[in-house]
Amino acid sequence: MATAATQPVLSVRDLKVATRGRQPSEILKGISFDIHPGETLCLVGESGSGKSVTSLVAMDLLPRDELRATAGTVRLNGEDILTATPSRTKALRGAEMAMIFQEPMTALNPVLTIGLQMDEVYWAHTKMRPKERREAALAAFAAVHLPDPRRIYDSYPHQLSGGQRQRVMIAMALALKPKLLIADEPTTALDVTTQKQILSLIRELQEEQNTAVLFITHDMGVVVDIADRVCVMRRGEIVETGPVEQVLSRPREDYTRDLLQSVPSLTPRAPRASAGGETVLEINNLEKTFSFGSLLGKLMGRESRSVRAVKDVSFGLARGRTLGIVGESGSGKSTVARCLMRLEHPTGGEIRVNGQDIANLQGQQALAPARRRVQMVFQDPNRSLNPRLRIGESLIEGPLNLGEDRETALKRAGELMEVVGLPCSSLERFPHQFSGGQRQRIAIARALMMEPEVIVADEAVSALDVSVQAQVLDLLAEIQERRNLAVLFITHDLRVAAQICDEVMVMQRGSVVEMGPAAEVLGKPTHEYTRALINAAPGRDWDFAAGRRIAGATA
Amino acid sequence: MSASSNPAQGALPRRRLLDNPPHWTTVLAVIVLVAVIVMAVFAPLLANFEPTRLNAAMRLKPASDTYWLGTDSFGRDLYSRVVYGARVSLLVGAGVAIGAIVIGLPLGLIAGWYRGIDGVLMRMMDGLMAIPGILLAIAIVALVRGGLLTVIIAIMIPAIPQVVRLVRARVIAAREETYVDAAVLLGTRPGKLIRKHLLPTTIAPLIVQGTYMYASAILTEAALSFLGVGIGTEVPSWGNIMAEGRLYFAINPWLVFWPAIVLSLCILSINLLGDALRDRLDPKMQGRAP
Numbered sequence: 089m090a091t092a093a094t095q096p097v098l099s100v101r102d103l104k105v106a107t108r109g110r111q112p113s114e115i116l117k118g119i120s121f122d123i124h125p126g127e128t129l130c131l132v133g134e135s136g137s138g139k140s141v142t143s144l145v146a147m148d149l150l151p152r153d154e155l156r157a158t159a160g161t162v163r164l165n166g167e168d169i170l171t172a173t174p175s176r177t178k179a180l181r182g183a184e185m186a187m188i189f190q191e192p193m194t195a196l197n198p199v200l201t202i203g204l205q206m207d208e209v210y211w212a213h214t215k216m217r218p219k220e221r222r223e224a225a226l227a228a229f230a231a232v233h234l235p236d237p238r239r240i241y242d243s244y245p246h247q248l249s250g251g252q253r254q255r256v257m258i259a260m261a262l263a264l265k266p267k268l269l270i271a272d273e274p275t276t277a278l279d280v281t282t283q284k285q286i287l288s289l290i291r292e293l294q295e296e297q298n299t300a301v302l303f304i305t306h307d308m309g310v311v312v313d314i315a316d317r318v319c320v321m322r323r324g325e326i327v328e329t330g331p332v333e334q335v336l337s338r339p340r341e342d343y344t345r346d347l348l349q350s351v352p353s354l355t356p357r358a359p360r361a362s363a364g365g366e367t368v369l370e371i372n373n374l375e376k377t378f379s380f381g382s383l384l385g386k387l388m389g390r391e392s393r394s395v396r397a398v399k400d401v402s403f404g405l406a407r408g409r410t411l412g413i414v415g416e417s418g419s420g421k422s423t424v425a426r427c428l429m430r431l432e433h434p435t436g437g438e439i440r441v442n443g444q445d446i447a448n449l450q451g452q453q454a455l456a457p458a459r460r461r462v463q464m465v466f467q468d469p470n471r472s473l474n475p476r477l478r479i480g481e482s483l484i485e486g487p488l489n490l491g492e493d494r495e496t497a498l499k500r501a502g503e504l505m506e507v508v509g510l511p512c513s514s515l516e517r518f519p520h521q522f523s524g525g526q527r528q529r530i531a532i533a534r535a536l537m538m539e540p541e542v543i544v545a546d547e548a549v550s551a552l553d554v555s556v557q558a559q560v561l562d563l564l565a566e567i568q569e570r571r572n573l574a575v576l577f578i579t580h581d582l583r584v585a586a587q588i589c590d591e592v593m594v595m596q597r598g599s600v601v602e603m604g605p606a607a608e609v610l611g612k613p614t615h616e617y618t619r620a621l622i623n624a625a626p627g628r629d630w631d632f633a634a635g636r637r638i639a640g641a642t643a
Numbered sequence: 644m645s646a647s648s649n650p651a652q653g654a655l656p657r658r659r660l661l662d663n664p665p666h667w668t669t670v671l672a673v674i675v676l677v678a679v680i681v682m683a684v685f686a687p688l689l690a691n692f693e694p695t696r697l698n699a700a701m702r703l704k705p706a707s708d709t710y711w712l713g714t715d716s717f718g719r720d721l722y723s724r725v726v727y728g729a730r731v732s733l734l735v736g737a738g739v740a741i742g743a744i745v746i747g748l749p750l751g752l753i754a755g756w757y758r759g760i761d762g763v764l765m766r767m768m769d770g771l772m773a774i775p776g777i778l779l780a781i782a783i784v785a786l787v788r789g790g791l792l793t794v795i796i797a798i799m800i801p802a803i804p805q806v807v808r809l810v811r812a813r814v815i816a817a818r819e820e821t822y823v824d825a826a827v828l829l830g831t832r833p834g835k836l837i838r839k840h841l842l843p844t845t846i847a848p849l850i851v852q853g854t855y856m857y858a859s860a861i862l863t864e865a866a867l868s869f870l871g872v873g874i875g876t877e878v879p880s881w882g883n884i885m886a887e888g889r890l891y892f893a894i895n896p897w898l899v900f901w902p903a904i905v906l907s908l909c910i911l912s913i914n915l916l917g918d919a920l921r922d923r924l925d926p927k928m929q930g931r932a933p
């Protein structure tokens with residue numbers, strides 16, 4: 089794709105960025121890279137590696153009161169961005185370089201129509217007449233394959249789906265045919281099937297316009313799908329750079345190798361022998377309908393709107409087994425979990441915990457026995473621990489509610505801390521003193537304090553970096569084995585599901601479309617939707633463990 | 644620093660109230676407030692005369708060595724009256740702020756947590772807010788005999804909905820946090836859950852709201868006294884000193900001017916302190932106000 093003869097579109101040399109303040113710390117420690125026309129360079133790294141800061145420097149969008157570039161050059165077509173005036177870089181943004189962000193909802197103005205926001209791009213940078221601008225906008229929407237561009241033009245951001253909004257962002261970014269497109273995790277907030285479409289759209293438009301793309305991601309699968317070259321970043325440095333095939337198949341650095349090794353394989357692991365444990369959790373014909381409508385509306389005879397979030401879901405879970413619920417956002421998988429934890433009231437069906445139906449019980453007292461048996465680990469460990477309470481207080485809350493005395497509860501908490509691999513002294517500290525992975529360990533320990541028989545993990549590793557994710561999954565597996573726990577694992581990530589689940593249940597729009605042993609569902613899917621999900625998994629044609637392409641990888 | 648992709652990493656150190664030196668306006672505000680408090684507490688020591696001592700021979704005199712700020716139409720020393728007036732103002736401010744929080748906080752917690760009660764309670768609060776505060780206060784003072792307690796209650800009632808709405812909003816935001824769900828799953832009863840997980844999130848905004856209520860209560864008390872429905876003139880307050888001075892504005896405008904200056908400085912200082920507290924307690928508001 090790229091030839092060394094062409095002049096690079098973006099050339100970064102020895103770029104250093106430091107925080108402001110009395111004790112500046114270096115965020116970027118002298119990084120260098122080039123991007124040529126028509127090339128996609130992936131900056132890949134875990135959180136805190138400095139990849140987003142790199143993109144902000146290139147766009148001259150650094151938060152000036154917090155960060156500043158201390159050394160180096162950033163040349164866009166030979167022009168140094170760091171020394172250019174603010175008005176010059178403003179003109180360059182949009183015309184010469186453009187950016188798309190992770191969350192298209194926050195990047196769009198919610199109170200203006202899409203058309204007006206698109207119009208502004210042309211208005212600010214070109215001398216087109218209003219009519220020409222409208223024509224150009226409609227053409228741009230058509231180019232990103234948005235259905236019915238005229239309707240989109242008059243829509244507000246909230247009226248579009250996440251994928252459509254990201255298409256609008258791409259249309260805006262590419263409206264003036266910039267030489268450089270910076271994409272900062274543009275598909276992280278999207279479902280896999282949408283992600284696949286967006287990635288191929290970026291590819292397609294890039295080939296049409298010969299744009300250079302700086303693509304920032306933490307997902308190795310996405311790297312496989314989109315990158316020409318890769319820069320692996322770690323703690324503000326580029327540890328390895330090279331063509332994608334080379335870096336993935338013959339990584340030079342240990343760090344890159346570890347990163348690749350932590351990517352779970354899509355091939356289901358060997359099935360575990362069923363231990364024949366008794367069924368502890370049984371869901372029969374679970375239904376959940378959310379109705380929207382006020383009391384006043386009902387009195388006035390207005391029809392209330394309702395959404396059937398969960399339709400006729402049934403499954404059983406035995407001790408020592410792991411059931412995975414997979415599906416995209418809105419499929420109802422989290423609602424199933426919230427219903428069976430009785431954080432929501434199910435509108436129909438049975439939830440049997442050790443044979444007792446808890447679907448219609450009310451109040452903490454009635455639910456107490458079931459609550460002790462079934463515990464939950466949440467997605468975001470930042471939000472699942474009360475920031476104002478010491479870890480010890482959070483851990484002993486459950487046992488105290490059950491009447492255990494403080495001393496013994498604290499002693500058990502200390503022991504559990506060591507089980508999850510943290511020092512006993514952690515009990516004295518606050519959540520913000522721990523990293524994300526450590527906090528998730530604490531959340532697991534808190535669930536274990538109740539000595540449950542079932543653990544429900546709702547996207548429990550989705551917010552974590554891959555290397556941390558692998559550690560937390562190992563911990564869960566170890567605890568499951570030692571305590572003979574049943575685990576209900578809810579995830580959108582088929583790779584994770586393939587590695588830890590015995591059975592897999594695929595949900596779509598509230599219904600179960602396919603259910604069975606993991607090897608069968610993920611290896612030989614029968615339902616069309618399951619097949620689409622597997623096909624959309626990023627990097628599915630690459631074997632990360634072996635470091636080579638998988639021939640003919642379509643399900 | 645791809646905080647967007649994963650906010651879990653790189654835990655920030657906790658912010659402390661006095662991490663950075665305060666802005667000079669904040670320092671000034673604190674100095675003024677301390678002065679006013681000293682004035683109120685040590686009024687008998689600081690005043691030159693009894694604030695109620697009449698002296699028919701020395702009516703409406705200009706400032707002099709004996710009468711630092713002059714005298715009013717009854718020959719009472721204006722300086723001593725202003726010093727004593729601080730007592731009423733501070734008492735009314737504190738009474739209203741504390742009273743409104745003591746009553747509003749539990750109501751707000753209940754409205755935020757129990758969705759069933761929320762609708763009814765909040766409509767009642769809407770009803771209270773629909774009545775103009777001064778009008779309600781005048782009505783109450785007119786019904787019951789005037790006095791410090793009556794004035795405090797009269798000003799406090801319209802302030803309660805502010806607290807309820809603030810607390811309710813914080814509780815509704817906090818109950819979306821998964822640590823509240825986690826606590827429910829750990830079997831925590833509603834009472835303990837509210838006390839342990841929800842109440843602490845409301846404290847910081849309440850402190851800030853408290854300072855604003857304090858300032859506005861002092862103003863309202865002055866307005867009530869000025870209108871003649873507040874505390875009787877036998878107890879000097881900045882409001883009733885101005886009300887009396889108004890009649891002789893053409894002869895001696897200082898009768899209105901001095902209490903007004905002290906009142907304005909006091910209100911300004913409290914508001915500045917409130918702004919400073921808000922900035923310190925809510926990092927998102929950083930850099931918006933001095």
